[in-house]
Structure formats: C-alpha cells, structure tokens
Amino acid sequence: FILKGRNGLKDLSVSLFREYLRLKTVHPDPDYGETSSSQDETAICRVVAIMTWEGTNPTLKSILLNSHTDVVPVYQEHWKYDAFSAFKDAEGNIFARGSQDMKCVTIQYIQAVRRLKAEGRKLMRTVHLMFVPDEEVGGHKGMETFVKHPEFNKLNIGFALDEGLANPGEAFTVFYGERNPWWITVHCPGSPGHGSRFVENTAAEKLRQVINSFLDFREKEKQSECFTLGDVTTVNMTMVKGGVAYNVIPADMDVSFDLRIPPKVNLQEFERQIKKWCTEAGEDVTYKFAQKSMNQKLTSTAENDPWWSAFSAACKAMNLTLEKEIFPAATDSRFIRAVGIPAIGFSPMNRTPILLHDHNEYLNERVFLKGISVFERLISALASVPAFPDEA
Numbered sequence: 001f002i003l004k005g006r007n008g009l010k011d012l013s014v015s016l017f018r019e020y021l022r023l024k025t026v027h028p029d030p031d032y033g034e035t036s037s038s039q040d041e042t043a044i045c046r047v048v049a050i051m052t053w054e055g056t057n058p059t060l061k062s063i064l065l066n067s068h069t070d071v072v073p074v075y076q077e078h079w080k081y082d083a084f085s086a087f088k089d090a091e092g093n094i095f096a097r098g099s100q101d102m103k104c105v106t107i108q109y110i111q112a113v114r115r116l117k118a119e120g121r122k123l124m125r126t127v128h129l130m131f132v133p134d135e136e137v138g139g140h141k142g143m144e145t146f147v148k149h150p151e152f153n154k155l156n157i158g159f160a161l162d163e164g165l166a167n168p169g170e171a172f173t174v175f176y177g178e179r180n181p182w183w184i185t186v187h188c189p190g191s192p193g194h195g196s197r198f199v200e201n202t203a204a205e206k207l208r209q210v211i212n213s214f215l216d217f218r219e220k221e222k223q224s225e226c227f228t229l230g231d232v233t234t235v236n237m238t239m240v241k242g243g244v245a246y247n248v249i250p251a252d253m254d255v256s257f258d259l260r261i262p263p264k265v266n267l268q269e270f271e272r273q274i275k276k277w278c279t280e281a282g283e284d285v286t287y288k289f290a291q292k293s294m295n296q297k298l299t300s301t302a303e304n305d306p307w308w309s310a311f312s313a314a315c316k317a318m319n320l321t322l323e324k325e326i327f328p329a330a331t332d333s334r335f336i337r338a339v340g341i342p343a344i345g346f347s348p349m350n351r352t353p354i355l356l357h358d359h360n361e362y363l364n365e366r367v368f369l370k371g372i373s374v375f376e377r378l379i380s381a382l383a384s385v386p387a388f389p390d391e392a
C-alpha cells in the first residue's frame with residue numbers, strides 16, 4: 001500500500017482503507033497487482049499473502065486473521081458515486097465496492113496489529129494475517145486449494161477469524177457456521193422441430209417442470225415462520241440458456257439455480273429430492289454441480305470452549321451485544337472448518353445496513369474506526385488463550 005496518511009492513526013487508517021478500496025480487485029478480471037510467474041503463459045497466477053507476528057510462545061497454535069482481497073462486480077449506473085473512488089460524504093460514509101465485503105476487515109486487522117505493536121504489546125500466540133484471492137468465485141484458486149497446501153499446515157492454526165455481515169441495529173452479528181452453497185445447472189434435452197408444430201417431448205416442457213419444482217420449493221421455504229436466512233433453504237433461479245431462433249424448437253435448454261442449504265438439512269436426502277424433480281420433468285433431464293459444498297461443521301460457541309469464551313468475554317468487556325447466527329451465504333471459513341479448524345465470521349459493523357454485493361455499498365468511517373479497537377481487544381484476547389494440555 002502507498003500510505004498517504006497525514007495526522008494521526010485515525011487519518012492513516014481511513015486513508016489506508018480508501019486507498020485499498022480504489023484497487024480494482026473486481027471480478028471477472030481482478031487486478032491483484034501480480035505478474036504471471038509461470039512457464040505456462042496461459043496459467044493465471046494467484047497469490048496468497050501472509051504476514052506473521054510471532055508470539056512469545058511460537059510453538060502454541062496460532063490465530064489466523066483471514067480476509068479475501070477480491071470484490072464482486074458493480075452496476076455503475078446504479079451507484080451515486082464511482083464504485084472505486086471511495087468517495088466520503090458529509091456524514092463520513094465511505095462508498096465503494098468492498099467497503100463492507102470485506103476490505104474494511106482487512107485494514108482493521110492490519111491497523112489493530114499495528115496499534116498493538118506500537119503499544120509495545122507482545123502476545124503469547126502467533127498471529128497470521130492472510131490475504132486470499134478469488135473468494136467471490138468459489139475459492140477454488142484461493143482458500144480451497146491453499147488449505148490443502150503444506151504451507152497452510154505449517155501455520156499451525158488453532159483458531160480463525162473471517163468475514164461476517166453488518167447489523168442494522170445496535171448489536172453485532174457473529175457466525176459460527178454456514179449454509180452450504182449448491183450451484184446447479186439442470187440440462188433439459190428435447191426433440192427439435194419447426195416452431196409451428198406441436199412437437200412432443202420438447203426441452204421447454206421439461207424446463208417448465210424443473211423450474212416449477214424448484215420454485216414451488218422456494219415458495220414453501222419462504223413461508224416458513226420465524227427464521228433468519230441461516231435457518232432456511234433459499235433457492236434462486238439465476239441463469240437460463242437455450243434456443244437459436246424464434247421458429248426453431250431447441251434441442252436443449254439449461255437452467256441454473258443458486259441454493260443455500262442450512263447445516264441441519266440432510267444433504268443426501270436433499271439431493272435425492274433434486275434427482276426426483278429431474279426424473280419427473282421428463283426423459284434425460286440431468287443436473288451438474290458447479291459448487292457443491294458438503295461441510296456441515298459448526299464452530300463451538302459453548303461457554304467452556306476456550307476460543308469462544310475468549311472471544312465472547314472480550315466482546316462483553318467492550319459492552320458489545322452479540323447475535324449468533326448461521327452465515328446465510330458462503331465464506332472461506334467453510335474451507336477452514338473443513339480441515340478441522342474452528343472459525344468465527346465477524347465483521348464489526350453495527351448500525352449499518354447490509355449492503356454487500358449491492359449498489360451503493362458503504363461503511364461509515366466511525367464504525368470502521370471503532371472496528372479497529374474491537375479487533376485490538378479480540379486479537380489480544382485470542383492470542384492469550386492459555387496453552388491446552390496437548391500444547392505443552
């Protein structure tokens with residue numbers, strides 16, 4: 001980063017944040033500022049960056065502060081300001097893609113560690129800051145691959161923090177598990193022919209059945225009472241493909257859905273249901289997954305869990321009210337939990353509307369700055385969790 005901070009740490013933090021927001025790490029062609037180092041010219045190089053602050057007892061399990069560096073695209077015409085200018089209005093609201101998801105957290109981690117170090121603090125456990133690419137496109141070239149790498153193992157992580165969501169009220173939301181994302185394309189082949197005839201066995205008839213089954217189920221889930229998004233299955237039809245001309249009955253049509261399934265759902269049963277919908281829709285209707293997350297691990301929030309008790313006690317000491325939820329979307333935490341490491345999703349943003357992936361995403365600078373202090377306390381509490389018997 002190029003620092004243009006003027007007076008004091010607050011100015012520095014806000015300028016650093018805005019500077020970072022101006023980097024166009026936006027899909028589909030994120031500028032991660034790296035060059036291809038591969039022999040193969042066509043290979044796209046993806047870098048995971050790690051900064052380590054060694055603890056006074058570096059043999060103990062470490063704390064991971066994870067954040068992704070990429071952001072989702074924008075519809076610029078719907079924004080009040082350039083989505084990559086990090087414009088700050090009179091109220092101190094900073095508008096930019098990534099202001100909530102999750103460039104705020106990246107800078108908050110960095111500034112919290114910077115402050116702790118400036119105060120001369122030494123923490124017992126090692127703290128790693130990790131910056132990963134490609135979370136927004138499924139993490140395949142990012143965290144999903146990296147957790148299987150020996151370098152990841154060497155970090156000896158005991159507990160991880162990753163992104164959460166804003167909370168419009170006074171409280172802060174924390175996430176101890178996630179719904180599983182399933183991205184599925186259903187393929188409907190059919191008999192082609194002239195658009196003027198009643199051809200039997202058409203792709204469109206099957207497509208209609210498929211869409212009805214998925215969307216009827218969507219309606220049922222939507223009606224379920226007293227839920228947060230983390231407790232129900234959401235279904236959205238997100239893409240349709242097929243057809244070549246007005247008067248040619250197509251030989252196939254495809255429809256894609258984004259499903260998010262809560263941890264309590266039996267996934268095998270759920271897939272059987274999908275299979276049934278496809279069979280019922282007609283001959284040769286098949287489906288394919290572009291994303292099929294099967295991990296239903298939850299991170300303990302039991303009072304006697306040492307990580308959770310350090311986390312929640314630090315929040316209590318700051319008078320923060322926590323709301324525990326299942327994360328409705330997906331984050332890199334699912335890969336971290338999958339390899340057996342407890343992870344909590346937490347982006348300290350209260351009094352803030354949830355605007356991730358939306359037009360005019362913004363974060364107020366006071367909320368942003370408060371988050372730095374929150375992380376200061378949290379990091380120091382987590383890195384001070386006493387050694388476990390098996391760590392001695």
Ligand code: MET
Pocket residue numbers: 135136137138139181291329330331
């Ligand atoms: C399913 S891959 C994760 C991409 C993004 N974070 C989402 O939840 O949509």
Ligand SMILES: [Zn+2]
Pocket residue numbers: 068101102135163331
């Ligand atoms: Zn995110």
Ligand SMILES: [Zn+2]
Pocket residue numbers: 072101136356357
């Ligand atoms: Zn996102």
